[in-house]
Amino acid sequence: MVLVDRFGRPVTNLRISVTEECNLSCFYCHREGQMKGKRQMTPQEIERIVKVASNLGIKKVKLTGGEPTIRSDIVEIVKRIRPYVVDLSMTTNGTVMHRLAEELRAAGLDRVNISLDTLDREKYKKITGFDVLPWVLKGIEKSVKLFKLVKLNMVVMRDLNHEEIWDMINYAAKIGAVLQLIEIEVPREMTESWFFKRYFYPLKPLEDEFSKKAVEIRERRMHRRKKYFIPTENGIAEVEVVRSMHNTVFCANCTRIRLTSDGYLKTCLLRRDDLVDILTPIRNGATDEELIEIFKQAIMLRRPYWI
Numbered sequence: 001m002v003l004v005d006r007f008g009r010p011v012t013n014l015r016i017s018v019t020e021e022c023n024l025s026c027f028y029c030h031r032e033g034q035m036k037g038k039r040q041m042t043p044q045e046i047e048r049i050v051k052v053a054s055n056l057g058i059k060k061v062k063l064t065g066g067e068p069t070i071r072s073d074i075v076e077i078v079k080r081i082r083p084y085v086v087d088l089s090m091t092t093n094g095t096v097m098h099r100l101a102e103e104l105r106a107a108g109l110d111r112v113n114i115s116l117d118t119l120d121r122e123k124y125k126k127i128t129g130f131d132v133l134p135w136v137l138k139g140i141e142k143s144v145k146l147f148k149l150v151k152l153n154m155v156v157m158r159d160l161n162h163e164e165i166w167d168m169i170n171y172a173a174k175i176g177a178v179l180q181l182i183e184i185e186v187p188r189e190m191t192e193s194w195f196f197k198r199y200f201y202p203l204k205p206l207e208d209e210f211s212k213k214a215v216e217i218r219e220r221r222m223h224r225r226k227k228y229f230i231p232t233e234n235g236i237a238e239v240e241v242v243r244s245m246h247n248t249v250f251c252a253n254c255t256r257i258r259l260t261s262d263g264y265l266k267t268c269l270l271r272r273d274d275l276v277d278i279l280t281p282i283r284n285g286a287t288d289e290e291l292i293e294i295f296k297q298a299i300m301l302r303r304p305y306w307i
């Protein structure tokens with residue numbers, strides 16, 4: 001059984017923010033669209049929600065944040081939800097992966113996405129506020145050895161790191177990771193902001209260039225994102241492009257529902273009016289049937305953001 005929303009979009013993925021806190025402060029961070037909350041889900045509560053989601057056909061789970069690895073019980077969370085999930089992944093800034101990767105793998109995490117906007121130590125510090133690039137690179141190299149898939153997330157910013165794209169493609173090919181090139185995303189009301197105008201770097205022209213160079217192009221079901229297989233001096237690089245701004249095809253193929261760290265189902269990254277409380281009913285003793293109804297309610301609120 002898979003639930004389908006009013007726009008014919010099946011819901012197969014759950015993106016869980018396990019904490020809103022972070023040990024870095026990237027200046028562009030959208031914080032997964034989350035507001036400051038007063039409570040945090042326990043591992044048992046996360047497990048309960050994942051179990052209900054799994055019964056509704058939502059079997060791909062992404063753990064995110066804030067920074068998921070700063071939770072001291074992150075390994076327990078992975079262990080608890082592993083049995084209900086077919087694809088269990090995490091998106092992390094990688095700052096502690098050099099010491100946590102083995103435990104996470106052993107607990108059942110399938111794959112990781114690690115954020116890496118630059119290979120330049122000074123620039124890394126400028127973007128994130130912290131001089132920790134060497135640790136992140138160690139974590140990436142360790143993760144590549146342990147997980148079946150590692151993706152590097154590069155948010156591309158005009159005049160800040162856009163000239164590093166080809167270096168990043170070569171680096172990813174060299175270590176055997178996939179590179180995700182990501183356009184900066186902001187809600188509609190921020191598209192006129194100084195920040196967006198200054199840093200937004202459109203990836204469409206680059207995609208046109210990739211199309212000519214690629215030996216193969218694939219399209220993912222989720223968001224219909226394109227993956228380009230590009231020859232480099234280090235072998236074939238796999239490059240995925242996340243181009244979500246004003247992209248109606250992206251939203252029309254959105255299969256995700258979100259869960260905030262303070263226990264609300266959230267239907268869209270960029271909306272601010274779409275929270276459905278699931279933690280309060282759990283804490284008040286709701287049955288699984290009641291929780292299924294809460295999921296259905298949230299899924300009925302879903303609508304594509306860019307139309």
Ligand SMILES: Nc1nc2c(ncn2[C@@H]2O[C@H](COP(=O)(O)OP(=O)(O)OP(=O)(O)O)[C@@H](O)[C@H]2O)c(=O)[nH]1
Pocket residue numbers: 062064089091113151153180182185242244254256269
């Ligand atoms: N607009 C929008 N952006 C998203 C969505 N999901 C992920 N993103 C963005 O895509 C980028 C990569 O996100 P990740 O957390 O690495 O996850 P992912 O690449 O979407 O997921 P996988 O490919 O399954 O690993 C980030 O910049 C996210 O903000 C979504 O549903 N809507």
Ligand SMILES: C[S@@+](CC[C@H](N)C(=O)[O-])C[C@H]1O[C@@H](n2cnc3c(N)ncnc32)[C@H](O)[C@@H]1O
Pocket residue numbers: 022028029030031032064065066067068091092093094113114115153155182183184185186
């Ligand atoms: C919000 S972070 C949370 C997980 C973890 N702290 C990390 O940095 O990977 C998830 C992903 O969203 C990306 N991201 C954050 N703000 C963004 C923005 N405004 N536009 C596009 N991607 C963004 C980050 O680079 C990261 O890859």
Ligand code: SF4
Pocket residue numbers: 022023024025026029030031065066067093115
């Ligand atoms: S590490 Fe992730 S959550 Fe933390 S500020 Fe950077 S993008 Fe945001």
Ligand code: SF4
Pocket residue numbers: 223244250251252254256267268269270271303304305306
């Ligand atoms: S509807 Fe669009 S903007 Fe909203 S979460 Fe889905 S893909 Fe992202």
